[in-house]
Amino acid sequence: MASTTAKKNKLKNKDYVGVIMIIPFVVVFCIFSIYPVLRTLRLSFTNYKGYGDATFNGLDNYIRCLTDKFFWRALWNTIKMWGVNIILQLGLAFLLTIVFSDIKYKIKGLPVFRVIYYLPNLIAVTTVAILFSSLLDRSYGSVNQLLVHSGITKTPIDWLGKTSITPYVVSVIQTWMWFGNSFIMLMASVQGINNDYFEAAAIDGAGRWTVFGKITLPLIKPILLYVSITSLIGGLQLFDLPYLMCGGTVGNPAGSTQTVIMYLYKFGFETWQTGYASAVAYVLFLLVLIVSLIQFKVGGKED
Amino acid sequence: MATKIKKVILYIALILLCVICLIPFYMMMVNATRSSKQILAGFSMIPGTSIAANYKFLSSYVNLLQGMWNSVKVAVPATLLNAYFSALTAYALAIYKFKGRNVIFYVIVIFMMIPGQLSLIGFYNLCSKLKLIDSYIPLIIPAIAAPGTVFFLRQYVMSVLSPSLLEAARIDGAGELRIFHRIVLPIMGPGIATMAIGGFIGNWNSYLIPMILLNTPSKFTLPVQVASLNAVQDISNNRGAAYLALAISVIPVIVVFCFCSRWIISSITAGGVKE
Numbered sequence: 301m302a303s304t305t306a307k308k309n310k311l312k313n314k315d316y317v318g319v320i321m322i323i324p325f326v327v328v329f330c331i332f333s334i335y336p337v338l339r340t341l342r343l344s345f346t347n348y349k350g351y352g353d354a355t356f357n358g359l360d361n362y363i364r365c366l367t368d369k370f371f372w373r374a375l376w377n378t379i380k381m382w383g384v385n386i387i388l389q390l391g392l393a394f395l396l397t398i399v400f401s402d403i404k405y406k407i408k409g410l411p412v413f414r415v416i417y418y419l420p421n422l423i424a425v426t427t428v429a430i431l432f433s434s435l436l437d438r439s440y441g442s443v444n445q446l447l448v449h450s451g452i453t454k455t456p457i458d459w460l461g462k463t464s465i466t467p468y469v470v471s472v473i474q475t476w477m478w479f480g481n482s483f484i485m486l487m488a489s490v491q492g493i494n495n496d497y498f499e500a501a502a503i504d505g506a507g508r509w510t511v512f513g514k515i516t517l518p519l520i521k522p523i524l525l526y527v528s529i530t531s532l533i534g535g536l537q538l539f540d541l542p543y544l545m546c547g548g549t550v551g552n553p554a555g556s557t558q559t560v561i562m563y564l565y566k567f568g569f570e571t572w573q574t575g576y577a578s579a580v581a582y583v584l585f586l587l588v589l590i591v592s593l594i595q596f597k598v599g600g601k602e603d
Numbered sequence: 604m605a606t607k608i609k610k611v612i613l614y615i616a617l618i619l620l621c622v623i624c625l626i627p628f629y630m631m632m633v634n635a636t637r638s639s640k641q642i643l644a645g646f647s648m649i650p651g652t653s654i655a656a657n658y659k660f661l662s663s664y665v666n667l668l669q670g671m672w673n674s675v676k677v678a679v680p681a682t683l684l685n686a687y688f689s690a691l692t693a694y695a696l697a698i699y700k701f702k703g704r705n706v707i708f709y710v711i712v713i714f715m716m717i718p719g720q721l722s723l724i725g726f727y728n729l730c731s732k733l734k735l736i737d738s739y740i741p742l743i744i745p746a747i748a749a750p751g752t753v754f755f756l757r758q759y760v761m762s763v764l765s766p767s768l769l770e771a772a773r774i775d776g777a778g779e780l781r782i783f784h785r786i787v788l789p790i791m792g793p794g795i796a797t798m799a800i801g802g803f804i805g806n807w808n809s810y811l812i813p814m815i816l817l818n819t820p821s822k823f824t825l826p827v828q829v830a831s832l833n834a835v836q837d838i839s840n841n842r843g844a845a846y847l848a849l850a851i852s853v854i855p856v857i858v859v860f861c862f863c864s865r866w867i868i869s870s871i872t873a874g875g876v877k878e
Contacts, residue, residue: 314779321695339725434846446646488794
């Protein structure tokens with residue numbers, strides 16, 4: 301008892317080192333993260349146009365944002381595209397993790413599979429966007445040429461010109477890009493689990509699903525939570541892919557792929573209604589915050 | 604027997620998924636070697652012979668090597684800063700019990716939800732005030748403070764680092780920073796590697812912020828350069844050249860990948876402390 305107290309005191313005396321260690325982080329954080337966030341907040345209450353003076357206009361920008369049906373359309377587009385993507389992406393990654401960590405099948409070749417699944421994630425989104433808009437081109441794209449030539453479809457499919465198809469094309473491309481990343485995250489945390497647990501379970505004769513449910517799942521839960529939170533935040537910021545594939549901030553066809561960030565970009569950097577764009581950023585931030593906090597609470601409570 | 608059949612089915616499914624991952628790149632490579640006319644006429648799995656002509660056409664418009672070098676100049680320092688300082692911060696937050704560390708942790712969690720793009724306008728405003736438009740500094744320095752990486756590594760260090768190891772090192776008289784560099788960093792290796800690779804790719808792929816901040820074409824990073832090609836009518840009309848530009852932009856990534864994937868595997872399987 302006495303020795304533990306002594307040890308604790310010894311640790312306590314070193315705690316100032318921890319403060320020193322986080323100084324670089326805190327300084328850069330204040331300048332490049334906190335200041336821009338506060339600055340955006342300030343601008344959101346003004347009619348700032350990117351130059352000159354900003355005049356305070358109260359909640360006008362917020363009211364305009366919340367009553368603009370195009371904002372809501374952009375939000376819905378974003379959620380729809382993210383939702384379809386995350387179900388496919390996490391589902392696939394989770395399935396692969398189960399397959400590769402299975403103690404009975406002992407699937408081989410994980411290093412090779414992992415590398416190939418990860419490949420699409422390495423390519424710049426700009427390259428992916430332009431590649432797919434070429435491959436999916438209605439008349440001259442290789443995909444339609446293949447489909448028509450092989451007789452799978454009679455007429456070419458208008459992948460990027462139909463409001464009922466295009467948003468989901470974007471979702472599937474997102475999944476194609478990101479499932480390998482989620483899989484690596486989940487798999488890395490499974491491999492980080494101390495092997496003794498598995499050995500002990502094997503000695504006790506625990507079955508595959510018992511091991512998965514009682515050992516693997518609880519231990520990778522923090523990573524699962526992390527992957528889903530970052531994916532939500534990433535998904536609500538969707539920009540590059542639809543921006544480059546669907547004709548800039550318009551979000552062709554008929555605005556069906558215009559995401560919130562494309563909407564924000566349009567006002568912030570094309571028509572220079574900086575104050576209004578700042579308010580849009582804050583409305584989106586509040587939405588992300590609420591959803592994330594719910595996710596965090598729900599995910600953390602079961603422990 | 605049933606297990607064996609199931610196993611074969613699993614392998615077939617896994618290989619099919621590989622094909623889905625690779626086929627668009629194969630199509631891109633094939634199209635890069637074919638002339639515009641051939642591409643418009645129909646798809647072929649067999650490479651053509653127009654690669655030299657496509658390259659000649661392309662290089663009269665743009666210097667992709669310049670863009671690659673610019674991307675290296677941004678992504679490499681940003682990744683190193685991100686990995687080192689995130690690990691340091693995560694370790695400090697996980698191990699030391701100083702006042703206010705919970706506040707900092709909550710701020711980090713909240714700021715994970717306010718990523719670059721939401722504070723984009725304030726960030727741009729700050730950069731123009733500091734005269735940092737068209738400079739690489741705002742693309743590199745903020746990597747020191749990446750809340751997402753810190754959050755992940757904090758969770759990671761708490762799950763892999765055993766306190767008894769630290770106590771042992773302290774009893775041996777090792778300094779705190781030395782403990783971090785010699786003992787903690789190697790143990791955190793797999794987690795840092797995963798995050799660093801993710802961070803590098805994020806940086807390399809980054810499009811929106813460089814597009815907003817950089818005005819001079821000779822300073823464009825590769826993604827900005829590739830995207831700007833799309834707007835050049837002559838190139839988007841010459842499809843072979845357009846595919847070739849995409850193929851070239853992928854090459855350095857494949858090279859880095861060959862080097863990194865070995866690293867991912869060795870570091871991920873390196874494991875932590877065994878009692």
